[in-house]
Amino acid sequence: MLTNDIITDRLIIKSMREEYSSLCFSIWLDDEMGKYLSDPTRANASESYMNFAKGIEDDESWYPFVAFLKDSYALIKQIEIL
Template sequence: MKLDSKLIADRIVIRNYEIDDKEFCTGMWFDKENGKYLSDPTEEYVDEVFQNAVDTMQDSKYGYYLVIEKIADGERIGSCCAFPNDDGSIIDVGYCINKKFWRNGYASEVVDKLIKWASDQTFKAITAEVAKENVASCGLMKKLGFNVKEETSFKKYNMDITYDSYVFEYII
């Protein structure tokens, strides 16, 4: 799925992922610190199936894969994604900010822009699953008006690491 146009906020632009973004994105996702709370594996656990998914995600029919850039200079600072449910009433979002840019408010700006975008579509709610240990992201969800819908868990792909998690929900 592709955005019809870039999403522009105060300091960032969110645009469609392109194959040229793969090295930047996998550098974050597979990093032990940067990707700690993602479902993506660390580099040594990437198998052929996962690699194929990464190699073709720019053509995904199941969701939006997006890259976040600074408006000022076009530097990539992170990625985000959004996956509609089957009936199109709910969209599940995720984000990853490169650790060089942590604690600068970029995640707030990204999620806020995704809320505004989803509100302009036909979605009735936004969900986001966050590891309970990820205190910063749990706090961000609450700050932006998300409430805990349920408690669950997720496993990092191909690894023996499971995180207890919250599924946060924002009603549009």
């Protein structure tokens, strides 16, 4: 489900969109981050895991968001509200 952006002095928080999935994977499947997250390695990620964002804009069962730094638009976090 899409919501309006939340903009603070330092962040832009946006509803998750399919186009942001590769940005999320850059965090989730990173070897260094893998030491701290329970996500699979890139080599072991299932097809359903890699396609988690298909149709996400229309899914009303959860509310995932992504947070970007306002000045550089770098993704810093993915957030879920279930």
